[in-house]
Amino acid sequence: MKTEISIKDSVALISGANRGIGKAITEELLNRGIKKVYAGARQLESLKALQEKYGARLKPLQLDVTNQESVDNAVKVASDATMLINNAGVMAHGGYKTENMLESIHLNMEVNVLGVIRLTQAALPNIENKPNATIATVSSVVGLGNMxxxxxxxxxxxxxxxxxxxxxxxxxxxxxxxxxxYPGPIETDMAKGFEGIELDKPENLAKNVVSALEQGEEDIFPDVMSAQIKQVYGTTPKEVEKMFSTWK
Ligand SMILES: NC(=O)c1ccc[n+]([C@@H]2O[C@H](COP(=O)([O-])OP(=O)(O)OC[C@H]3O[C@@H](n4cnc5c(N)ncnc54)[C@H](OP(=O)(O)O)[C@@H]3O)[C@@H](O)[C@H]2O)c1
Known part of the structure; x- marks a missing residue:
């Protein structure tokens, strides 16, 4: 069912709000008149510039998604947040032919997977049955086909x-x-070192994400490359696997 979301009537909690995609979504929500954003960051001082720019509508929140106590405290403080944006993530490389596949999987899973579960489970009771209830989680086009x-x-x-x-x-x-x-490559710290790939701007992604949430969209492909992948994946998922398999 399509549930349209009123940004102006929402309060959001976002993880990893201090830089990159999380910062861009935070700013877009505030620029579109959201009531308040609880901006989660591991280091509160990394939110100083955002706090100075947006004042009282931006609430800095200490949040490390790998730490249950930090998650529980954050959710307690942000108890009026009806929109959760699971954005925090890390990218550890590593494959079968490199020595650090297990190490890489552990780190990726701890933040990207267990972190999302921890925060979502903790925040859900604050969100369910509230108007404009939203849980948006950042995966990636590479969650649909492995590079x-x-x-x-x-x-x-x-x-x-x-x-x-x-x-x-x-x-x-x-x-x-x-x-x-499901973003494609976006110009953030995470994408530093991506060679020969065109990067979209986090600000463009943020505009498209917030518009899509307003429309109640479930599957959001918010940038140039991901819009192309959406077309291919929609008809021939195997083709996405083939396209990405050449990135070794
Ligand atoms: N950039 C891309 O091309 C791209 C494409 C598809 C999907 N994504 C996804 O988009 C999301 C944001 O990535 P990004 O590109 O903005 O990366 P980024 O610039 O590296 O930012 C990552 C953010 O996650 C935070 N973070 C990392 N570990 C954390 C933890 N344990 N607890 C709380 N916060 C933590 C970081 O905080 P610190 O500053 O404290 O490190 C930072 O705010 C990630 O889920 C990523 O996988 C990115």
């Missing part, structure tokens, strides 16, 4: 994709909009 050069990261993002579907299924009789965000 071997970042095998362990892709594996974690595929798990995130499945978790989004599972959460949507569990909540299908509730009022919560459960959205998955």
């Amino acid at each position: 071997p050069m970042m095998n362990g990261y892709c594996t974690s993002k595929a798990a995130v994709h499945s978790m989004i579907q599972g959460l949507r299924g569990e909540l299908q009789d509730s009022n919560v909009l459960v959205s998955g965000i």
